[in-house]
Amino acid sequence: MTQNTNGMGRTVDTPLEPPTDRLDNIHSLMPYYAQVDNISLVVDTKAFAVVSIACKEHSLQKCLNAFLDQSVFELIPELSDYKKELSSIHSNDYCHLILETPICTLVINANAVHCPELNTPLALLHLTVPEPKTDCSFIYLLSRALESAHHGITIADARLPDCPIIYCNQAFSRLTGYSIPEILGKNCRFLQGSDTDQRGTQLLRIAISEAKECKTVLRNYKKNGEMFWNELTISPVFDGHGNITHFVGIQYDITDQMLVEGALKESEKRYRTLFETNVDGIAYYDLSGKCLDANETYCSMLGYSWEEVIDMNSDDITPPYWQKFDQRIRESQLDNILHCQEYEKELIKKNHTIFPVNIRQCLHLNQHGRPIAFWLLVRDISRQKETMEKLEHSRQLLDETGKLAKVGGWEMLDDQTIFFTHEAVKILGTGSEQTDLEEFRQLFIHEQSLLFRKSVEIAYEAGEPLDITLQMVRNDPKQYLRIQGHIKVNEEGKKALVGAIQDITETKVTQDKLLEHESHLKYLAHHDALTGLPNRLLYNDRAAHAIARAEREGHKVAVLLLDLDRFKVINDSLGHDIGDRFLKSIASRASMAIRDSDTFARLGGDEFVVLLEGIDDTQDVINVAQKLQSAISQPIQLESHNLHSSASIGIAMYPDDGERIDELLRCADAAMYRVKAQGKNSFQFYTKEINNRAVELLVLENDMHKAIKDQDFILYYQPQISLKDLSIVGVESLIRWHHPKKGMIPPADFIPLAEESGMIIEIGEWVLMESCRQAKEWLDKGYHFGRIAVNLSAKQFHRSNITQQVKAALESHQLPPEHLELEITESIAIENIDVTIETLKELKSLGIHLSIDDFGTGYSSLSYLKRFSIDKLKIDKSFVDDILIDDGGAAIATSTIALAHQMGLKVIAEGVETSDQCAFLQSHQCDEAQGYHISRPLNSSDTQTFFDQYNKQH
Secondary structure (H helix, E strand, C coil): CEEECCCCCCCCCCCCCCCHHHHHHHHHCCCEEEEECCEEEEECCCCCCEEEEEECCCCHHHHHHHHHHHHHHHHCHHHHHHHHHHHCCCCCCEEEEEEECCCCEEEEEEEEEEECCCCEEEEEEEEECCCCCCCHHHHHHHHHHHHHCCCEEEEEECCCCCCCEEEECHHHHHHHCCCHHHHCCCCHHHHHCCCCCCHHHHHHHHHHHCCCCEEEEEEEECCCCCEEEEEEEEEEEECCCCCEEEEEEEEEECHHHHHHHHHHHHHHHHHHHHHHHCCCEEEEEECCCEEEEECHHHHHHHCCCHHHHCCCEHHHHCCHHHHHHHHHHHHHHHHHCCCEEEEEEEEECCCCCEEEEEEEEEEEECCCCCEEEEEEEEEECHHHHHHHHHHHHHHHHHHHHHHHHCEEEEEEECCCEEEECHHHHHHHCCCCCEEEHHHHHCCECHHHHHHHHHHHHHHHHHCCCEEEEEEEEEECCEEEEEEEEEEEECCCCCEEEEEEEEECHHHHHHHHHHHHHHHHHHHHHHECCCCCCECHHHHHHHHHHHHHHHHHHCCEEEEEEEEEECHHHHHHHHCHHHHHHHHHHHHHHHHCCCCCCCEEEEEECCEEEEEEEEECCHHHHHHHHHHHHHHHHCCEEECCEEECCEEEEEEEEECCCCCCHHHHHHHHHHHHHHHHHCCCCCEEECCCCCCHHHHHHHHHHHHHHHHHHHCCEEEEEEEEEECCCCCEEEEEEEEEEEECCCEEECHHHHHHHHHHHCCHHHHHHHHHHHHHHHHHHHHHCCCCCCEEEEECCHHHHCCCCHHHHHHHHHHHHCCCHHHEEEEEEHHHHCCCHHHHHHHHHHHHCCCCEEEEEEECCCCCCHHHHCCCCCCEEEECHHHHHHCCCCHHHHHHHHHHHHHHHHCCCEEEECCCCCHHHHHHHHHCCCCEECCCCCCCCECHHHHHHHHHHHHHHC
């Protein structure tokens, strides 16, 4: 009877006895080699196994028929009766046939694959001849069992090169994603791809080479590239002579199991890391109090090693007076199944030191919910306890200090309850030591009470300190409080706002008056006294900001320098009063011709400047220039005079014509003079043609480098006298440049260039050295001139070695320091307040005198001025010029004198040119003066002559 997966088979009516000798003949075929009709046969059935058929241009069917005809049927003719069944196998790539005959049962599996080594198709024929005759139903059952198995099963031929797979079940095909024809004929390692460097691979090679059983885990890859973990067991198969013929492989996909195990290991690793690196001590105790495990922090806290802590009882590290407390805690927790309890106690270190700890003790329950151990989270709170004790001491000290200083304390909890100290209650006048935030706010005027609440919210949310001045509701008299506070967090993490309350009414009133006075002085210093327009200082400040904004935003800035035509005629013919009123009218009209965002400033005399911001189109500048000319050209009626004027306007553009304020003004000035030269009453943009002056300045700068080397600079000296007794009190060193070709060049022409180029530092050092040398020479000759004053530039003053430089100059010429005075301008002093204060202190420590030059022209605050280590203020010449003709100039001068005297400083006025100015200054107690009224600057020889003549006269 035959059984065929393709439906073939027939029944033999008369069973035959199995011809044993014929079976032996079949066995004798193995190994067998034959060349039949261009078909290569390699046969080996001693182990009932494989026939390999190599064929060229032949189908699987032909290979099979050729083998049967040329081998099996010749040796066992009785099997030829079944040739029809065997020959009717379909010519496909795979077939499975079980043929039962009276002689034997044949199990045939045939597969068509490609053999790269032979470069030919390869048919693998599995011919199984049971010995002795076996029940076919069992064989069929065995075959179907292999195909039905859930795990992958492979059989590899150990006798062929590279142990190719000759059989695999459907489960293996599903596991790998490859079809059975794609698998057969390959070594199992094709599933590893390029991932061959695995420990399991090494174990497999050893097992195969030693013909042993092996079980290992490999990373394999499916046909789609997906990796899976494969638990592989291989077992060798031996023939009757003990020779290995095959390997049977059982494959298990354990990917899910490996993922679970990996996650579990990672979880255990994280737990252990957390356990070992925790900043708090962690310990694990059984119910009897025996330590089973502990982390490094816990061991270090106690001073023991881990080996010493393990098996130690909790009583061993607990003071006797805490042991009963410990026992009650454990019993209470066990009786009530309290999962966690937190408490404080004390522990004993190895060195017998007792220290406080905070313990969070949690029960460890088993799967039935029964306690089996305790977890302890232990924190050393020694520092916390010390801090609390210090805080309590500080509170007591603060109360005592507050009583003496009349400063009260307050604390607001997170529920907005506020507590006051006795002194705070006294300051507030409420009579209560406790209130809440809303009730406390009602003590202050409405707007400030809202501000106070907002400040409190910010302090709580952002942790920013609170410092606010509030006016109380009662207004007769006004009362001001300064309330300060900062956030404090207690041990439980709760916030509290703690601070001080101080009555600053007297200070606030004084400060307001001082600020009002300072504001008035600042206004006078930065606005033109006649027109109320911004003056040069304020213009420079606004121009600097305008240029910075233009640079950020990519716009342009226009500078229009405006000079009134024929104003000198009006002023000279009709008098200064009419001239001043005319200027005020012009200022008012011109101001209305520009935008509120632009600046219209008076630089002096009949010269004005307009600053236009946000310029994108030159036509906008032209429009403004035309509006200004139109406004100025309108007649102005003053008394009986119908006055007319016009304006010459020069225009410079940022950044086209320059990037600095002074550079833009120079360009606008050059353009304006071009308008003047061409007939006035027009406007002109700066162009490259108007550059002659700039070229001249460049040549001058180059000459200045040579002048330093050739020592073309000389010093002139302007005497200073006391307005009290008219004695000589000093001289001011003034540098001059004696150009070999151009003659004497005034400082105004080269000092700005020196500042800009940095040469002012080298020039300044020379002036300081030469001044000290000259002063020492005069002293040695017996002249009593007081002090020699030397001006310091900004760059020279802010150099880190200015103190050493001055000291070196004094020591080099052995000049007593009391005969040297250094002058710095107000703008230099406020450039960096903290550095200025420190530098002035260092210079003052040398014993020299210090003065602020050009006082009133900068932005200095009186609060900073009193911190400067100075001896004298110098009133700027611009204010001295106006003291007799302008109330603003006189006010600044007299205010400066009064302020300086209140601060213990002397005052010197520069630029005194008339006896009337001198008399005015004397009448207002100005201490000293210098100027052309006393003497013009003189060279050293003429200065000595002046000393001689002046001393004889006075």
